[in-house]
Structure formats: structure tokens, C-alpha cells
Amino acid sequence: MGSCFVDRIGELIELTAAEMVALSGLEQRERSLRRGAVLLREHDKLADMFIVRRGVLMSFVLLPDGSRQILRFLFPGDLIGVSSLVYRTSTESIAALSEAVVAPFDRALIGTLIAEHPRLTGVLMALHEMERVILTDRLAALGRTSAKVRVASLLIEIRNRQRIDDRNIGASFALGLTQEEIGDATGLTSVHVNRMLRQLEEEGMISRAGGRFTITNEPALIRAANYIDRSSRIDLGWLPAAK
Amino acid sequence: MGSCFVDRIGELIELTAAEMVALSGLEQRERSLRRGAVLLREHDKLADMFIVRRGVLMSFVLLPDGSRQILRFLFPGDLIGVSSLVYRTSTESIAALSEAVVAPFDRALIGTLIAEHPRLTGVLMALHEMERVILTDRLAALGRTSAKVRVASLLIEIRNRQRIDDRNIGASFALGLTQEEIGDATGLTSVHVNRMLRQLEEEGMISRAGGRFTITNEPALIRAANYIDRSSRIDLGWLPAAK
DNA sequence: CGCAAATTTGAACGTAGTCAACAAGTGTGG
């Protein structure tokens, strides 16, 4: 019954009652997705946005030669379809990687939010900027790091993200991705992903069994991934007052 | 005397007098930079943002092994330091690629803007999203396209961007980048960039002389670059009313 | 149990990187 978006934003600021109401207003409707279902296709006409309520999805683009680049993985509390605030048609495709539930809402509601809740608007911009910074980190990884580094950092990223929703997750976790999907996210072929995973395993950083990964030497894996933790440096001191 | 930011936003919506005043308020101060000067370094403490008024700059990150990834090129009207809306320290370094002038302003002014100008806030979000989409395009290029494609698309991008500020620019233009910089933007070595440029030249798509490039077969170059023009699909119909 | 999808492995290949040397510009001070 709770709102995922309220939870997400509530981690950044202390919400007023009115703000909570406004945010929950975005999650009135619900739509369930099977694993593999496509929520949005590139170039689809686009007037709705979505908030992820449950499950994991991915956003990706397809290139003329048929290859796929996964842009990001979407977890509960994430926004889908922000590009509808600018473009008539979607710039990305979205598909479910597990059973998933999303909450669709009309993009015009963002306009209402901006007009009535300046502080929430500020947080929205901050969330949006965090997305952008994640993309720059990925860009640097694709442009300037080796296959092993990219695979290692994907493992760490997904594990850390899963742990936010489930504090029980420790060294062992289910990645929930095929090796082909790992490849499409890291800019590699599935064959080479397989070799990199085996190499990380041989070097004692991870072990694998039945689709589950276990990080057996976390410091080494983090070093191999040149992982950047940005969550500790957040500062929203500039936000306008709540209305 | 005009404001670059007013110009930029004025291309997207019809500004009211009050909105123009608010936007020009962000460009009260000025700071000049020599070619090569560093405006911001990663991890620098950060409370100001900047609007580019003249010249070209780049934002980049340095990796642990010393390699550099250029994230984007900054032209008049672009915002610098949006990450100060979230992070205590800068996530990117910024350096001038030519003589340049920027207008610094306190990030808290964004809070004022949000509180007083809902429609401008919406446009700001739209601009921010356009930045994000550019990054996803680049990400797909780095992850899934060949060296030649990446170099070709960089040439087209820069030429097209220059043409926005100077309608005289046609097939011939000064790129203003060294081959090493092209490499750092496209995830290649300068040596390989050189080979790709020569190859594009041999195939009759471009010619070079004294630092200037001339596009000799634009349709072919655009095809080689699998260029995406997003500017034609903009739709800001959701914006709240101006106040 | 049987099928399809996913993983694993090997061999050959190719794109892009590395190293090195040289040429061509560019700017500076004498």
C-alpha cells in the first residue's frame, strides 16, 4: 500500500504530510509485467511516466546492426520515461527482467508537482542528476576500462543496489541476469563475459553456483572494479523550503 | 550584454519579461578562462554553478590509471556543475578548450528559481533530460559501435553544434580538438583516431587542411556515424503556466 | 522426460592498443 517513491525521497529529506500526499498521487494506478515483457519501445509515442513498484527492469537501445546496449537497470522507486518531459517519442526501450509492477501516471502531473511543491521539485532534480552521474560513471567505464573491470563493477553495483531493498543480502546474491545481458550492459559479448566471470572466480574474488553469486573476496573485487561510492557525499542543503 | 541562458531557453519557449529577468540574474558575474585553464577539478568542493557564455569547454574524469574520459563538450548556454545540486564535491573536471567566459552563480539561486518560476523549472528539467539522453547516445556508441563510427559521429556532432551559434558554418569547420582529445572523447587512442580520420578521408567523406575539416560527402558521413537527430521531436506541452 | 535457453570451451581472427621513430606545426626567447 505504501508508495515506493515516498520511500525513495523520504531517504533524502523529511517529508511533510502534504508532500507525501502529493507523491502518493503519482502511484494511484498499477500495471503488472511478466518477466521479459516490454513496457516501452523506442520511438513509441509517449505521454505517461512510470514509477517502479516491484521487481527489476532494464532500459536499453537497439542499434541499426541489431546489437543492444543496456543503459541502466531499474529498481523499486526509480522513475521510467522521464524523456517524455522532452520528447514526443521514447528514447529508450524498457523491459522487465523479473515479474514487476509499475505505477503509470500522466506526465502532466509533474507540472502540478512543480507548481505546488518546490522542495519536492528540487529533490526530483537531485534524483535526476544522480541518474546522470551514474551514466557518466558508466561512460568512463566503457570508454576506458577493461572487460574484467566492467564485469566486476557490474556485480558490485547490482549487489549493492539489491542490498538497499533487502538488508539480508550479504556476500551471496542472485544476479538475475543472463551472461548475454551482462554483456549488453558492459559492451561485451556473452562469450567474453563468461571468460571474465571464470577469471574472477579463479582469482578467488567470486564463486558461482546455481545462478547465485557469492563474493568471496570483497575488498579485492572492489579494487578490481574501481568502484566509486557516491552515496556518502550527498548534500541537499540548497533546497527551497517545503510549502 | 544578453544572457546566453535566456537565448537557450528562449528557443524552447516564449519567455515572459519576469522570466527573462530571473534568468539574467544568473549571469551577473563573469569569469574568463585561457585555453587549457581548469575551471573545476573532480573532488573539489563545490557550491557554485556556471553558465557558459563564450568559447568551448569540456567535462571529463580521470581514472586511477591516469587515462581520461571526456564526458561532454560545453558550448554557450550550457550549464556547468549541476552535480552541486546533489554532491558536496564535483563529480567531473572542467577545462577550457578555447578562450572562454563563464558566469558563476550560487547554486541556491536554483532554489529561488524553483520556488518562483514553475515554468522555467520545467524547462530546466527538460534541458537536464536532454543532457541525460545525449549521454545515453554516447554510451551506446562506446559500448556497441566501431572506432570509425565513433569518430565520424563526433565530427558530425561538433559541426552541428557549432552551426547552431554560427549559421555560416557549412561543410567546412575548425574542430578545435587535438586527436588525443578526440580519442579521450571516443574511448580510443590518439594513434587509432589518426588512422580512422585518414580512413574517412580516403573514403572521400572528409578532407583536412591546416586544422580545418571539410565534410566532402555528408550523407555518407552521416550514415557512417549512425547519427540520431533528436532536436526535431521536442514536445514541452506538459509545462505548467508561467507565473 | 524432452526441449529450449543458457553456459562453457576451443580455435582462429580482427580491431584497436602499444611502442617507437620521425615529420610538421607552434610558440618563445635570443
Next chain:
DNA sequence: CCACACTTGTTGACTACGTTCAAATTTGCG
């Protein structure tokens, strides 16, 4: 105005990381 230093561009030879292709094996699932 020239000499010198330094940066940038150019080219060749060699290397290596990651891809491609193909086949075998394992896993998940109806």
C-alpha cells in the same frame, strides 16, 4: 627573424584484448 623546444600529427611493426564461429554441455522448465 631565426633557432630551439615542445606539442601535435603521421606512419610502421608488433601485440593483445575481445570477437566470431562452432560445438558440446548444463540448466531450467513444461
